Each structure stands twice: as structure tokens, then as C-alpha cells.
Amino acid sequence: MAKKPKTSLDRRVALGAILARRGDSLLVTGLGSTCYDAGTLDHPNTFYLWGGMGAAAMVGLGLALAQPKRQVIVATGDGEMLMALGAFATIGAQRPRNLAIVVMDNELYSETGMQPTHTSRGVDLAGIAKASGFARSGTVYNLKQLNASLPSLYMSQGPVFLAAKVTSQRYPMSIRYRDGTAIKNRFRENLLGFDKAYY
Amino acid sequence: MKPAEKAITWPQDIYDAFKKLGIRQVAYVPDAGHTQLIKSCHADKSMKAVSLTTEEEGVAMLAGTWLGGERGALLMQSSGAGNCINMLGIIQECRFPLLMLVTMRGEWGEFNPWQLPMGQSTADILGRAGSVVQHVDDAERVGETVFAGGQMTFSTGRPVAVLIGQRVVGFKDWSK
Numbered sequence: 001m002a003k004k005p006k007t008s009l010d011r012r013v014a015l016g017a018i019l020a021r022r023g024d025s026l027l028v029t030g031l032g033s034t035c036y037d038a039g040t041l042d043h044p045n046t047f048y049l050w051g052g053m054g055a056a057a058m059v060g061l062g063l064a065l066a067q068p069k070r071q072v073i074v075a076t077g078d079g080e081m082l083m084a085l086g087a088f089a090t091i092g093a094q095r096p097r098n099l100a101i102v103v104m105d106n107e108l109y110s111e112t113g114m115q116p117t118h119t120s121r122g123v124d125l126a127g128i129a130k131a132s133g134f135a136r137s138g139t140v141y142n143l144k145q146l147n148a149s150l151p152s153l154y155m156s157q158g159p160v161f162l163a164a165k166v167t168s169q170r171y172p173m174s175i176r177y178r179d180g181t182a183i184k185n186r187f188r189e190n191l192l193g194f195d196k197a198y199y
Numbered sequence: 200m201k202p203a204e205k206a207i208t209w210p211q212d213i214y215d216a217f218k219k220l221g222i223r224q225v226a227y228v229p230d231a232g233h234t235q236l237i238k239s240c241h242a243d244k245s246m247k248a249v250s251l252t253t254e255e256e257g258v259a260m261l262a263g264t265w266l267g268g269e270r271g272a273l274l275m276q277s278s279g280a281g282n283c284i285n286m287l288g289i290i291q292e293c294r295f296p297l298l299m300l301v302t303m304r305g306e307w308g309e310f311n312p313w314q315l316p317m318g319q320s321t322a323d324i325l326g327r328a329g330s331v332v333q334h335v336d337d338a339e340r341v342g343e344t345v346f347a348g349g350q351m352t353f354s355t356g357r358p359v360a361v362l363i364g365q366r367v368v369g370f371k372d373w374s375k
Contacts, residue, residue: 049289050292051289051292052259052286052289053285054255054259054286055258055259055262055286056259058256058257058263059262059263059266060263061249061260061263062224062259062260062261062262062265062266062271063263063266063267064263065224065247065249065263065267066223066224066264066266066267066269067267084256086251086252086256087252087256089252090249090250090251090252094249180289180294181292181293184265184293184295187266188265188266191266191267191268192268197268
């Protein structure tokens with residue numbers, strides 16, 4: 001196997017760069033670190049998953065199909081996405097133009113004791129996305145590469161997949177907003193308006 | 200009149216219930232019992248019919264559907280119910296509506312012993328995972344049960360599973 005490029009990306013710097021361009025797009029996070037990272041940049045157009053490992057990409061698909069005029073970003077971890085390999089195929093077959101999936105890939109299960117994931121053993125999530133029919137797919141290792149790939153996340157020519165290889169740096173859990181019903185209702189009220197959200 | 204000679208209308212009745220409920224997204228893992236309904240949903244330009252690799256994808260997808268302001272339904276066979284369990288935690292915690300239509304195996308006249316473990320526990324498992332479970336064994340009541348289940352889930356934010364009995368779906372007669 002070829003020697004792997006070394007990553008210099010910090011997960012919170014990377015997510016910050018992605019969300020700086022979010023505009024009116026909708027964000028779904030996977031559980032764990034990505035949820036906490038996004039919590040430091042809280043926004044009513046963010047839906048946080050705190051459980052249901054493997055759900056993030058498919059929540060994104062349902063949302064993208066329901067809101068074809070809005071860009072939908074899913075940000076999650078490598079462990080979460082490895083649990084949802086079938087979702088690559090389902091999304092690749094469906095080809096929603098307004099869906100982008102970003103995996104913050106530290107090659108570790110950092111919530112459960114830093115055990116290595118299969119991405120540390122050569123499993124290539126961007127390759128899986130490409131083979132599943134995603135319109136664009138890539139892997140970035142530093143901020144310059146990430147910045148260059150950012151426009152494609154918001155171009156509505158998806159589905160787009162991006163693996164951002166990030167360092168193993170951990171941060172404290174920095175979000176206290178974890179009542180699922182409240183998170184759902186806030187998201188719907190903001191997106192649909194009060195009347196439609198509760199009709 | 201023998202049941203075999205009666206025209207089968209319940210798949211169309213479900214489709215009509217979907218239209219009345221305003222269902223826009225239909226996620227499914229195929230089952231022979233849902234063949235006609237899946238065809239009708241694909242043919243309807245106002246619906247998005249999404250083929251899944253596993254049933255749990257549909258639970259997650261329909262959470263997103265509701266987040267985006269649309270209504271959906273999930274079609275599966277009873278063997279798929281067990282695949283959904285952890286994802287149903289999202290539905291319960293967030294009080295998402297979820298309409299599940301489960302065609303049953305492993306109950307009325309089943310010939311395949313491998314279908315029994317899941318078929319016999321489907322109602323219990325879904326119930327323990329927080330879902331309302333409504334079993335329908337009369338073909339003429341399938342449509343109204345789906346409509347009533349839809350009313351309940353979309354109004355209350357509690358998942359509803361309609362189990363369509365094997366007596367309705369039919370079984371293979373291996374004595375012939």
C-alpha cells in the first residue's frame with residue numbers, strides 16, 4: 001500500500017471553514033464529535049443527531065428530497081459512516097443534486113476509547129462514494145485542499161462526498177442542547193414556519 | 200366465492216390512503232406483497248419512491264422527510280422489522296411520526312421455518328421499541344387501517360406500524 005499522506009487538519013477548524021459558507025443551507029450532524037463541533041457554531045438550520053449511529057446520511061437524503069431547493073450538508077464521522085455503507089448505494093442510486101456528505105475522518109472511534117476504524121486500515125470512503133455513483137468525491141488532508149473543495153459542496157451538482165482527514169485532537173463536549181424533540185421542533189419551525197411545523 | 204377468485208384491491212386501497220394522507224416519499228425494501236403498491240408509487244410523479252439496501256435506512260430517511268416538511272411511509276416485510284430497532288430510538292426521542300407498513304411472513308400458513316422467529320416476534324419487538332402496532336387480517340380493512348394509522352402518527356408524533364397479515368397477503372400452498 002502506498003504511504004498515506006499526513007494530515008494537518010484540525011476538526012474544528014475544518015468544520016468552521018465548511019460552515020462559514022453555509023448560507024441558508026441545512027445541516028445534519030452525526031452523533032459524537034461532529035455533533036459537539038457543530039454545537040460550537042450553533043444555528044437553527046442545524047439538526048443534531050445524538051444517537052442512531054449510521055442515520056446521518058439517510059436523514060440527509062430524506063431532507064434533501066423534501067427540500068430540493070435547499071442545499072443539505074451532512075457532517076459526520078468515519079465510524080458513523082462505516083456503519084451506513086448501504087446508504088452510499090441508496091444515495092448513489094437516488095442522485096439528489098442538493099446533498100453533500102462530509103466525513104470528518106480521524107480514523108478513530110474517539111468517543112469510545114480511540115480504537116482505530118477501518119479507514120486507518122486502507123478503507124477508502126471517497127472511493128466507495130465514487131463507486132456508488134456520487135457525482136463528485138474526494139479526500140483532503142490540509143486546509144488549502146479543503147478550501148479548494150468547498151465550492152463543490154454548495155454547488156447543487158451532487159451528490160457530493162468529501163472525506164476531510166483530521167488529526168486525533170479531541171475537544172470537550174461543548175453542547176448542552178440534546179433534547180431531540182426540541183431540536184426537531186426548532187429546526188422545523190425555522191424552516192417551515194410555525195403554522196406548517198405544527199399543523 | 201373462493202378468496203383466490205376475488206379481485207385483490209387492498210394494494211390500491213393503500214395507495215388511495217397515501218394520496219389522502221399526502222404521502223410524498225415512500226421508502227421500501229421490496230416484498231412480494233407490496234409489488235403492486237411499489238409500482239403505483241414509482242408511477243406517481245408527485246411521489247418519490249426510494250429503494251433501500253436495509254430497512255433501518257428508511258427509518259432515518261423518513262426522519263429527514265419530516266424535518267423537511269413532507270410526509271412519508273416505509274414499506275417492509277416482517278423480517279425487516281428487527282433491522283429497524285436502534286433507529287426507532289431516534290423516532291421516539293425526537294417524537295417523529297413514522298408510518299410503517301409491514302407485510303407479514305411467519306404466521307398464517309407459513310411453509311418456511313426460517314421466517315417464524317422474526318414473524319412471530321414482529322409485533323412484540325416493534326411495540327417494545329415504542330411503536331403503536333395495528334394488525335389487520337381482513338383485506339377490506341387494510342386501506343382504512345393505513346389511513347387511520349397515518350392520521351395517528353402524523354398528528355401525534357408516535358410511530359405506527361400496520362401489520363398486514365399473511366392471511367391477506369397469501370401463502371404458498373406446498374400441498375400441490
